[in-house]
Amino acid sequence: MNLDKENLLYRGKAKDVYQTNHPQQVMVKFRDDITAGDGAKKEVMGMKGYYNSLISAKLFMLLEDAGIKTQYIDLPEPGFMLSHKLDMIPLEVITRNIAAGSLLRRFPFQEGQTFNPPIIQMDFKNDEYHDPMLNDDIIHALGIASNQDLEIIRKITMKINQVIKDFLESRGLLFPDFKIEFGRDYMGNIVLGDEISPDTCRFWDQKTRDIMDKDLFRKGESGVIEAYQKVTNIILDEKDKKRWNLDF
Numbered sequence: 557m558n559l560d561k562e563n564l565l566y567r568g569k570a571k572d573v574y575q576t577n578h579p580q581q582v583m584v585k586f587r588d589d590i591t592a593g594d595g596a597k598k599e600v601m602g603m604k605g606y607y608n609s610l611i612s613a614k615l616f617m618l619l620e621d622a623g624i625k626t627q628y629i630d631l632p633e634p635g636f637m638l639s640h641k642l643d644m645i646p647l648e649v650i651t652r653n654i655a656a657g658s659l660l661r662r663f664p665f666q667e668g669q670t671f672n673p674p675i676i677q678m679d680f681k682n683d684e685y686h687d688p689m690l691n692d693d694i695i696h697a698l699g700i701a702s703n704q705d706l707e708i709i710r711k712i713t714m715k716i717n718q719v720i721k722d723f724l725e726s727r728g729l730l731f732p733d734f735k736i737e738f739g740r741d742y743m744g745n746i747v748l749g750d751e752i753s754p755d756t757c758r759f760w761d762q763k764t765r766d767i768m769d770k771d772l773f774r775k776g777e778s779g780v781i782e783a784y785q786k787v788t789n790i791i792l793d794e795k796d797k798k799r800w801n802l803d804f
């Protein structure tokens with residue numbers, strides 16, 4: 557898809573956002589750039605944007621079917637997501653079902669310990685300050701979100717976790733944790749934005765506990781893109797593959 561540079565609204569670490577002819581719609585381009593450690597580790601991984609866009613589109617559609625508002629409108633071709641334009645809230649909303657990653661580095665949890673109910677953690681999305689963990693008082697004082705907003709965000713997040721976790725478990729995957737971001741649409745509704753992909757989630761094989769997400773890249777292991785393709789294959793149905801003309 558050819559997108560005019562003049563229409564570029566925002567360039568993030570892994571996605572670009574373009575204004576379309578419709579004032580309330582943007583085209584999100586999923587790039588192949590992969591980063592870790594606050595951007596310290598950086599590479600280009602062919603096909604990563606392609607797979608992440610397909611996984612995100614499928615999971616957004618699943619959430620829409622469950623009554624959750626998302627940015628998703630259409631995936632006219634893999635790599636490009638037509639989306640509702642949102643005013644993004646600078647929160648990284650992290651949900652944890654199983655202890656992994658930074659939680660183990662910061663707190664005395666056991667590796668693999670499960671959380672029921674899940675833990676919801678809110679980090680400040682701000683590179684300059686290295687995404688520090690927030691609490692409600694700091695969120696209010698920074699003017700990021702009201703108590704009512706946070707209540708809505710937590711409620712939607714719990715539902716998102718349940719819907720995706722059940723779906724993944726039915727396909728043999730564990731869902732240890734994930735990060736999502738919300739924005740406000742032109743009506744002021746809180747809507748799920750960004751992406752849900754192996755870049756932003758942990759996906760483990762239920763039986764072998766094999767890692768199938770960006771942790772492979774963080775750890776410098778091989779088979780990163782093969783894992784992303786495998787997740788795509790597991791998540792997409794034949795119907796989805798036909799819709800997007802996929803040949804794998």
Ligand code: UDP
Binds near residue numbers: 650656658687755756
């Ligand atoms: N995550 C993310 N972006 C971030 C930080 C975390 O998408 O800037 C995701 C990460 O992929 C994982 C979850 O949030 O699925 C929890 O990450 P964690 O706090 O364990 O940090 P990490 O171990 O990834 O440094």
